[in-house]
Amino acid sequence: MKSGRRTLLSAAMILFAAGSFAQRGMAADHTAANAALLTKYFAAVNAHEVASLKDVIADNYVQRDTGQGSGLAGMQAAFQHYFQMFPDFHMTVEDSIVTNDKVVARFRITATHDRPVQLSPAAPVFPPTGRKLAWEGISIWRVVDGKFVEHWDVDDLLGLVQEMRAPPPGQSK
Numbered sequence: 001m002k003s004g005r006r007t008l009l010s011a012a013m014i015l016f017a018a019g020s021f022a023q024r025g026m027a028a029d030h031t032a033a034n035a036a037l038l039t040k041y042f043a044a045v046n047a048h049e050v051a052s053l054k055d056v057i058a059d060n061y062v063q064r065d066t067g068q069g070s071g072l073a074g075m076q077a078a079f080q081h082y083f084q085m086f087p088d089f090h091m092t093v094e095d096s097i098v099t100n101d102k103v104v105a106r107f108r109i110t111a112t113h114d115r116p117v118q119l120s121p122a123a124p125v126f127p128p129t130g131r132k133l134a135w136e137g138i139s140i141w142r143v144v145d146g147k148f149v150e151h152w153d154v155d156d157l158l159g160l161v162q163e164m165r166a167p168p169p170g171q172s173k
Helices: 004-047 050-055 069-087 159-166
Strands: 057-063 090-098 102-112 131-145 147-155
Touching: 004 050, 004 090, 004 102, 004 131, 004 147, 050 069, 057 069, 131 159
Parallel strands: 057 147
Antiparallel strands: 090 102, 102 131, 131 147
């Protein structure tokens, strides 16, 4: 009987270990897929291809930043607005953390301020300064079935506004 119990215990331990390795393997697969999703998202944004966002953002996407619309259509409209204000809008990933169901990215945005900019309907309009602007942000996305479904972010819009309020080079206030 002792050897039977030992055999059952050994078999149970082997099954448990195999299950743990399988779960780690699945998590690694999700992590790699989520890293690729982040790359695809930044590529679509930098190419200014709002239609391509459908490949990375779910239709029922929840945007926790009230300044942007929810859903895929809301995000496409928000990016289209950015691209109209800043034709050379470009995002660079500075750092990222990718897990089984979350992606975190610290990024830098650059754009030339050569058109009037209004960040929201109630915000003032900033006349063009001709300056190359740069601001940073951090985003957290939740991933389900290979697409971003929820998003939280913090962007340094105060720094951006300060850059746009400064007089153009060669002019004083």
